[in-house]
Amino acid sequence: MPLRPQSLALTTDLYExxxxxxxxxxxxxxxxxxxxFVRELPVNRGYLVACGLEQALEYLEGLRFTDQxxxxxxxxxxxxxxxxGFWSYLSDLRFTGDVxxxxxxxxxxxxxxxxxxxxxxxxxxxxxTYLLSMINFQTLIATKxxxxxxxxxxxxxxxxxxxxxxxxxAGFWAARASYVxxxxxxxxVEAARRLGIRPIGTAAHSFTMAFDxxxxxxxxxxxxxxxxxxLLVDTYDTLDGVRRAATFGNKLKGVRLDSGDLAExxxxxxxxxxxxxxxxxxxxxxxxxxxxxxxxxxxxGAPVDLFGVGTQLVTSYDAPALGGVYKLVSIGExxxxxxxxxKATLPGKKQVVRFQDATGTYTHDLIQRSTEPVPGGAExxxxxxxxxxxxxxxxPSLDEIRSRATDRRMRLPGGVRRLRNPDLYEVxxxxxxxxxxxxxxxxxx
Amino acid sequence: MPLRPQSLALTTDLYExxxxxxxxxxxxxxxxxxxxFVRELPVNRGYLVACGLEQALEYLEGLRFTDQxxxxxxxxxxxxxxxxGFWSYLSDLRFTGDVxxxxxxxxxxxxxxxxxxxxxxxxxxxxxTYLLSMINFQTLIATKxxxxxxxxxxxxxxxxxxxxxxxxxAGFWAARASYVxxxxxxxxVEAARRLGIRPIGTAAHSFTMAFDxxxxxxxxxxxxxxxxxxLLVDTYDTLDGVRRAATFGNKLKGVRLDSGDLAExxxxxxxxxxxxxxxxxxxxxxxxxxxxxxxxxxxxGAPVDLFGVGTQLVTSYDAPALGGVYKLVSIGExxxxxxxxxKATLPGKKQVVRFQDATGTYTHDLIQRSTEPVPGGAExxxxxxxxxxxxxxxxPSLDEIRSRATDRRMRLPGGVRRLRNPDLYEVxxxxxxxxxxxxxxxxxx
Numbered sequence: 103m104p105l106r107p108q109s110l111a112l113t114t115d116l117y118e119x120x121x122x123x124x125x126x127x128x129x130x131x132x133x134x135x136x137x138x139f140v141r142e143l144p145v146n147r148g149y150l151v152a153c154g155l156e157q158a159l160e161y162l163e164g165l166r167f168t169d170q171x172x173x174x175x176x177x178x179x180x181x182x183x184x185x186x187g188f189w190s191y192l193s194d195l196r197f198t199g200d201v202x203x204x205x206x207x208x209x210x211x212x213x214x215x216x217x218x219x220x221x222x223x224x225x226x227x228x229x230x231t232y233l234l235s236m237i238n239f240q241t242l243i244a245t246k247x248x249x250x251x252x253x254x255x256x257x258x259x260x261x262x263x264x265x266x267x268x269x270x271x272a273g274f275w276a277a278r279a280s281y282v283x284x285x286x287x288x289x290x291v292e293a294a295r296r297l298g299i300r301p302i303g304t305a306a307h308s309f310t311m312a313f314d315x316x317x318x319x320x321x322x323x324x325x326x327x328x329x330x331x332x333l334l335v336d337t338y339d340t341l342d343g344v345r346r347a348a349t350f351g352n353k354l355k356g357v358r359l360d361s362g363d364l365a366e367x368x369x370x371x372x373x374x375x376x377x378x379x380x381x382x383x384x385x386x387x388x389x390x391x392x393x394x395x396x397x398x399x400x401x402x403g404a405p406v407d408l409f410g411v412g413t414q415l416v417t418s419y420d421a422p423a424l425g426g427v428y429k430l431v432s433i434g435e436x437x438x439x440x441x442x443x444x445k446a447t448l449p450g451k452k453q454v455v456r457f458q459d460a461t462g463t464y465t466h467d468l469i470q471r472s473t474e475p476v477p478g479g480a481e482x483x484x485x486x487x488x489x490x491x492x493x494x495x496x497x498p499s500l501d502e503i504r505s506r507a508t509d510r511r512m513r514l515p516g517g518v519r520r521l522r523n524p525d526l527y528e529v530x531x532x533x534x535x536x537x538x539x540x541x542x543x544x545x546x547x
Numbered sequence: 548m549p550l551r552p553q554s555l556a557l558t559t560d561l562y563e564x565x566x567x568x569x570x571x572x573x574x575x576x577x578x579x580x581x582x583x584f585v586r587e588l589p590v591n592r593g594y595l596v597a598c599g600l601e602q603a604l605e606y607l608e609g610l611r612f613t614d615q616x617x618x619x620x621x622x623x624x625x626x627x628x629x630x631x632g633f634w635s636y637l638s639d640l641r642f643t644g645d646v647x648x649x650x651x652x653x654x655x656x657x658x659x660x661x662x663x664x665x666x667x668x669x670x671x672x673x674x675x676t677y678l679l680s681m682i683n684f685q686t687l688i689a690t691k692x693x694x695x696x697x698x699x700x701x702x703x704x705x706x707x708x709x710x711x712x713x714x715x716x717a718g719f720w721a722a723r724a725s726y727v728x729x730x731x732x733x734x735x736v737e738a739a740r741r742l743g744i745r746p747i748g749t750a751a752h753s754f755t756m757a758f759d760x761x762x763x764x765x766x767x768x769x770x771x772x773x774x775x776x777x778l779l780v781d782t783y784d785t786l787d788g789v790r791r792a793a794t795f796g797n798k799l800k801g802v803r804l805d806s807g808d809l810a811e812x813x814x815x816x817x818x819x820x821x822x823x824x825x826x827x828x829x830x831x832x833x834x835x836x837x838x839x840x841x842x843x844x845x846x847x848g849a850p851v852d853l854f855g856v857g858t859q860l861v862t863s864y865d866a867p868a869l870g871g872v873y874k875l876v877s878i879g880e881x882x883x884x885x886x887x888x889x890k891a892t893l894p895g896k897k898q899v900v901r902f903q904d905a906t907g908t909y910t911h912d913l914i915q916r917s918t919e920p921v922p923g924g925a926e927x928x929x930x931x932x933x934x935x936x937x938x939x940x941x942x943p944s945l946d947e948i949r950s951r952a953t954d955r956r957m958r959l960p961g962g963v964r965r966l967r968n969p970d971l972y973e974v975x976x977x978x979x980x981x982x983x984x985x986x987x988x989x990x991x992x
Contacts, residue, residue, distance in 0.1 A: 105601070105602065105605065105741060105742070106719075106741075107715065107716055107719040107737050107738070107741065108737070108741065109737050109740070110715070112736040112737035112740060113709070113715045113718070113719070113735070113736070113737045114709070114735075114736055114737075115707070115709060115710070115734040115735065115736070115748055116734050116735075116736050116739070116746045116747060116748030117734065117748035117749055117750055117751055117754075118748075118751075119736065119748075120748050120749075120750065120768075120771070120772065121750055121751060121753070121754045123771055124750075124754070124767050124768050124770070124771035124772070125754075125757065125767075127767070127770060127771045128767045128770070128771075130757060130758075130767075134757065136753070156550070157550065160550065174740045175736075178746065179775070180746075180748075180772060180775045182774075183771060183772065183773055183774075184771060223757060227751075227753060230710070230751075230753075231709050231710050232715055234710035234711070235709055235710050235711070235712055235714060235715045235718055236714060236715060238710065238711055239712070239713045239714045239717070240714075262560070264558070264559070264560060264676050264680055265560070265675070265676050265679035265680050265683065265871075266679070266680070266683055266868045266869070266870070267680055267684070267713065268684045268712065268713035268714070268717035268720070268721070268862070269680060269681060269684045269685075269713070269716055269717050269720045270552065270555070270558045270677055270680045270681060270716075271552055271714055271715075271716030271717065272684070272713035272714050272716065272717040273558070273680055274551075274552040274558070275713070275714045276713070289560040289561050289562065290558070290559075290560065291557040291558070291559055291560070291561050291564065291619075291620075292552050292553070292554050292557035292558045292559075293552070294561070295554070295557060295619045296550060296551075296552065296553065297550070301561045301623065301625075302561060303560055303561030303562035303563075303564075303565050303625075304562055304565075305562055305565065305566055305569075306562055306563075306566060306672075306675075307874070307875075307885045307887065308566070308581070308672060308675075308874065308875035309562075309566045309569070309570075310885075311875045311878070311883040311884070311885055312570065312575060312579065312668060312875060312878050312883075313575075322569050322570075322572070322573045322575075323569050325569070325572060325573070326565070326568055326569035326572045326573075326628060326629060327565065327569070327625060327628065328628055329627075329628075330624070330625045336887045336888070337885050337886070337887060338885070338886050338887075339886075340887075340888075360887065360890075361887040361888045361889060361890050362887075362888040362889075413868045413870065414868075417713070417862075417867045417868045418867075419867055419868060422862045422863075422864055422867030423711045423858045423859075423862045423864060424711070425711070425858065426710075428710075429752070429753065430752070430753035430756045430757060433756070433757050438756040438757075439756070440752045440755075440756055440782050440783070441782070441783050441784075442752065442781045442782060442783075442785075442805065442806040442807075443781070443785075443806045443807040444806055444807075445805075445806050
């Protein structure tokens, strides 16, 4: 049996289990609320695109510890003083809690809870690591994709990143998140199949090199794909390659440029193609692209129709991790907070409300206590998605999520979407939340 | 059924399949050799630690296209002109090729093939994306881990990164690669279980916050783990936390610091612990650590026994992708190369030989043609691992791989292992390889 992660329940940090067993031993079974949020936006990001909720809910629905899982844990020396009752508790454990979430595709800001989990303490604690892992990564990549898509100003973006993703599965999740962020397709066939995304591909240099010369390779490709041939033209000499490709006339769907000065080469390629009558042939550009380079190419007027973006997209190269955290905000009826240097948290269950002007443009958000009324004209971003461990409603389709992402992003003030040094979107805190925070802190002192 | 990548065969770029079908249509069935290598070392890296081969071989052994996979492909418009024969070919396809590889754990340099695949063209082509995805990522992380371990100068490093990895599966592969690079354990329970690594954990702030006060939380933890309690002390006030922890005397296994000035706090914590007689209690430090910060803490004499490293380790934060490529180097008996600007390749199947001095320290490598004899005193790094699709020998254990990584890394010149601006390790090219490269290039012109 090939080595693979098998147990989702054990895909967690050991301390979630040690804490749970200690809670159990003390009979600490109160209901607790945890909130998942990001303390600071990554460099050059004015917003995040919430993503990964669907997988988070699937995980919560399916959470089970098998006998095998439990046998492994029982054998660990650290658990030697844990009573047997804990293992039967774990064996019966299902996620029975409530979840509020900001829907996938919604722009979110620092300090705003994306996910609020209320459940018996052990259930709420155990799920921390998996939820963070999935939501941190998909949100990171959906955000990066949205930036790349914005930079392209209407030209298509395709995810070409599987080979540089953090393993094959990260490539899969990156394909999903990239699509949410606005990509039009992916090179990843399994992601395309499982997610209903359009698979996109051209050819590699090895294809050209496998034939005696470039023309023989092009002929073979056009023979196999008479209506779909996008020929890679830079294996030997790019403009020679374009000239050869142009000889296929109507049958040529496009060319791909993967090296050199893409703006210059695209301009020359366009001229060659047009002069040969291949006016419908598209130009695909690839090669270590990102939002900054694409914005530059667009500004220079490079006649590129589709950008294939790999490494920099699927690793969010300039900001390769999202520091989402999952913090206890209340236990029983009591609000809680931590005061660690530089890592303090706000107590109590919250709601995020978003205000818009008459044109529908978002103006600012307010983080308030969940019990406060939603101000008139504002939208409550956190909505119930799970009650007693069951879904509240069927999931939106990936296309619905993608549309939401596009629509909502366009309603952010333009400066917040700027690729570099974006404006800070205003996020306030309600008076009641501020007061609660002060009280909890003073009580602790 | 939860959404997950299921088909490993379709976990590939679409173009691998379009090229394969075009090869098939032209009857291009010659044997081809592809080599996987990295063009340039990432920033501040003087070497890479080869990692991920085991998963690459498992993939090759298990490669199958199911009827479902094929039905999906047949339904794609791009394949409408592909003859039915291709689909039966794909249905019967197994990997029947030969593989040479540099064993996992070996330090490798830019331009050195880590993996050499010789197989019928279509088989060799189809496997490109998956092999790259797995080997790029694990090599990236094993390399990062080796740097972090070196920086700690004998203090232990534990992988705490699952929550910030690029999804749960990336966290799993990162745990494997981190262990290869020299970590002593992981917080990831499933990775620990499946890989036989030591699981490591302490407690989170939420644990302390779940009780009425810090002391109640500590008492509950020590009650549950009388011999294994590492108490997290920075939820409210770090030094108060250490003083409370110290009251447990012999039962206290250690404390964890997760915020603030770690060098200063570790020094004060050590004094408090020692004065209270807790001389055996260890100090664990965590909080956005990396090799640079750890080197600094070690230099400042911070009395830390174990560093928990998360985000920066499992994402290789300062260099979050490895640009490994997989290039055709010969087809049939004929050597091939590409000449793209800045992306030219060396033709023909190769071998990498490594020279050492009398003390066993590596002095330089030579990339040569695979047919050249290995010079006396040099070691051939590429060894046969698969013949006709079958393994040549059982896989080494993960501990064997980890030992190899440590042993071989220590034999690199010290300057090559420097954390910043490392010395360049000399990699030469044999006269025969240089001549072949010239000939292939001239022939093309």
